[in-house]
Amino acid sequence: MGITPDSGIGRDMNRESYDAIAVQWEQVRVRMSDAEQRILELLCGDLRFGCTVLDLGCGTGRPIAEYLVSQGFSVTGVDQSVQMLGFARQRLPTQEWILANLDTFVPGQSFSAVIAWDSLFHVSRVLYGSIFRNVKMALQPGGRFALTVGGSEHPPFTDTMFDREFFYDSHSPEVALQLLRDTGFELVHSEFLNLPTSGRDKGRFAMVARAA
Numbered sequence: 595m596g597i598t599p600d601s602g603i604g605r606d607m608n609r610e611s612y613d614a615i616a617v618q619w620e621q622v623r624v625r626m627s628d629a630e631q632r633i634l635e636l637l638c639g640d641l642r643f644g645c646t647v648l649d650l651g652c653g654t655g656r657p658i659a660e661y662l663v664s665q666g667f668s669v670t671g672v673d674q675s676v677q678m679l680g681f682a683r684q685r686l687p688t689q690e691w692i693l694a695n696l697d698t699f700v701p702g703q704s705f706s707a708v709i710a711w712d713s714l715f716h717v718s719r720v721l722y723g724s725i726f727r728n729v730k731m732a733l734q735p736g737g738r739f740a741l742t743v744g745g746s747e748h749p750p751f752t753d754t755m756f757d758r759e760f761f762y763d764s765h766s767p768e769v770a771l772q773l774l775r776d777t778g779f780e781l782v783h784s785e786f787l788n789l790p791t792s793g794r795d796k797g798r799f800a801m802v803a804r805a806a
């Protein structure tokens with residue numbers, strides 16, 4: 595039987611798999627690419643010192659939360675993997691780290707900016723609408739939301755990384771963009787970080803949007 599977007603299979607698989615590979619991830623995910631650096635500047639270049647940024651699917655806190663803190667911002671990071679979050683807590687102990695699933699997490703305060711970097715393509719596409727609405731509600735007026743989604747239309751699938759299986763799903767860039775607009779965001783910037791190939795790589799697409 596194929597994996598359907600709402601089968602829920604991905605949640606436990608990804609939590610267990612990220613817990614299992616956290617040590618390897620910590621070793622390889624060290625610095626931002628030039629594109630990531632550019633997008634982080636678009637996300638928070640205009641923010642005042644001390645503003646708080648919500649990082650959805652924050653992983654180990656490196657390099658993204660680490661960069662945000664180095665720029666003088668506070669970070670609230672959310673992740674469902676105890677082991678990934680453990681690295682983030684150790685690295686940046688004065689920031690706020692919340693163990694939660696993006697499917698159900700509802701922010702309890704407002705934020706100056708939100709980032710969901712390489713985390714949404716692990717979440718069933720049927721949940722994007724409610725996640726975008728929660729982000730919009732949590733953002734202060736004019737606040738920005740940076741996110742990546744998959745770079746093409748494809749059914750949900752699993753793939754391996756560090757010998758563990760991971761679940762992937764995503765709206766196409768066009769549908770994700772429309773959904774953002776329907777939720778009350780205006781597009782500030784978008785780019786393909788890598789283009790889909792005819793093989794395993796479904797592509798990766800980044801957007802920065804502004805809460806209208």
Ligand SMILES: C[S@@+](CC[C@H](N)C(=O)[O-])C[C@H]1O[C@@H](n2cnc3c(N)ncnc32)[C@H](O)[C@@H]1O
Pocket residue numbers: 605608609612623650651652653654656657658672673674675678694695696697710711712713716717
């Ligand atoms: C590819 S890593 C990216 C981590 C970080 N954003 C970065 O850029 O290095 C994806 C992260 O999203 C988290 N994640 C995936 N699905 C999630 C979910 N449903 N709820 C919470 N976290 C999730 C994983 O545990 C993992 O830490």
